[in-house]
Amino acid sequence: MTAENRRWVLAERPVGMVDDETLRLETAERPSAGPRQAVARVRWLSVDPTIRTWMDDRPGYLPPIGLGEVVRGAGLAEIVESRTDRYAVGDVVYGMTGWQDYVVAGEGEAALTVIPPVVEAGAMLSVLGVNGMTAWFGLLEVGDLRQGDTVVVSGAAGATGSLVGQIAKLKGAGKVVGIAGSEEKCAWVTSALGFDAAVDYRHEDVAAALRRHCPGGIDLYFDNVGGEILDTCLAQMAMRGRVVLCGAISQYNAAGRPPGLVNVVNLIPRRGRMEGFIILDYIERFPSAQLELAAWLGEGRLVHAEHVVRGLEHAPEALNVLFTGENTGKVVVEL
């Protein structure tokens, strides 16, 4: 255990991708636990596209990260000092640790949840973490998945998209088509994850491929990317189709006005619905979803993959990996 706490703070608001000027790695003293508090050593960081949106000075579902503040983000940590009954030294905890070596938990500080020791870090950060929850509630609640639905999901080789397709199959979808950014990702999505088909948006005509794979139209489109792919899917929705707006990764680094959607009007004759959601609203129902996902994990019915970046010092590059699309599966930083 070192006596130092390294932490990434927001130095300036990014325009486009995060670069060398955006974040600053500071070194502070290792924090101590006050009364009814504990200190945890961060072991893993969950690297999610939404972190990029918190760096903009725009109203969102959480306040923007302030200049000089530690970058907000979920992670797994281990309790190394405790002055509360809630945490014992050695406990593995999950929650908003931030991008730093040590985090204070307990009264007035981060609310971290103790994780059963049998749960493996990768599964906790993806299937049982924000991605699994997002896929589950987005698909089943917001998207109202129905038996036999033709489901399309973008970002299909990403942490959330890869789970959306698998959960859809397990819950009775008729056909699941993934959209991803390379031939390798498409091969992974169909062979390892069991999607019925995949479209490589960098090398294929997405509209033509979707017409081929979904001749009856799309019943449920789970959108992780926004922009042009969303617009293409809007043009091919089936009657009473549902568009789940989960994220818009293609837009988060956009500087200037993007081209915009022209096919929203198609929702009128098709009686379509498009709805956005934030997974925090479902937090009280996470345990029931986690239970079923954990059971499937145990049965080997869910596949997950991690793209591991080693060292807190590389966290900013890990974030950019999400936008260049080098990752297959969940991006995590191992400290």
Add this chain to the structure above:
Amino acid sequence: MTAENRRWVLAERPVGMVDDETLRLETAERPSAGPRQAVARVRWLSVDPTIRTWMDDRPGYLPPIGLGEVVRGAGLAEIVESRTDRYAVGDVVYGMTGWQDYVVAGEGEAALTVIPPVVEAGAMLSVLGVNGMTAWFGLLEVGDLRQGDTVVVSGAAGATGSLVGQIAKLKGAGKVVGIAGSEEKCAWVTSALGFDAAVDYRHEDVAAALRRHCPGGIDLYFDNVGGEILDTCLAQMAMRGRVVLCGAISQYNAAGRPPGLVNVVNLIPRRGRMEGFIILDYIERFPSAQLELAAWLGEGRLVHAEHVVRGLEHAPEALNVLFTGENTGKVVVEL
């Protein structure tokens, strides 16, 4: 009664506004009633933006009007010959009469509904017709209007928009703001219809005006126009706001790619919903809505206005009035 039937048929598909080449006024023989049929003389035509969409060769909620076919449209007619118990000579009937002098009703032909003689033509074509039904089910069902909602409606001086705002007030909306295309229309909307405020989109900064009138954001936006105004409202939706996609009159004559919507992504942090609908889906529930609307009409609690164009020969100009925005209230053709 003449022995001729004049009828407007689709001569070619329009690009942009309907012009002299689009439609052709043909003269045919006056039809006769076959067994279990009746013939009605058309008295009024309901001129609606959706008619323009039927002229395009695009899949929609109804098949496109075929080349050489009579222009589809609702109207009021009077039975002049009957060989069925369903209709008596002198009955006033409502339904899809088409743009012609005479229409055959009954077996294998148009299904026309007999209207009580006390109902005045203008009210039947607007409040109790497609516009009233569209306003009612769009606002209350699709939009899920709630007590105290801040409601914004575009096309506020139009046949549907003017009813949306009035029904919203009668059903407990907290504040109703209309968007219309002139100072006169705005004055009519606030003084005659009782909207709380109106924005003249041709002469005001709509975004700034909406921020002023709806400081807490928009709970329900009833969209009749699409395009830029829809995008402006999307940027100002309140938490869990609902966008009702009713029509997109700004787009129906568009040739080439419009600028597109960039604020759909805002539905994610605001947990917003956007939904399209077609009023035909609610046809079995029309009577209950008509009953309440008729009661309000009787009590003088609903205002309606008609922009009357005289003569079947001027029907194409009447359609274009909707797009140039010369009308206040319902556009009708009196034959």
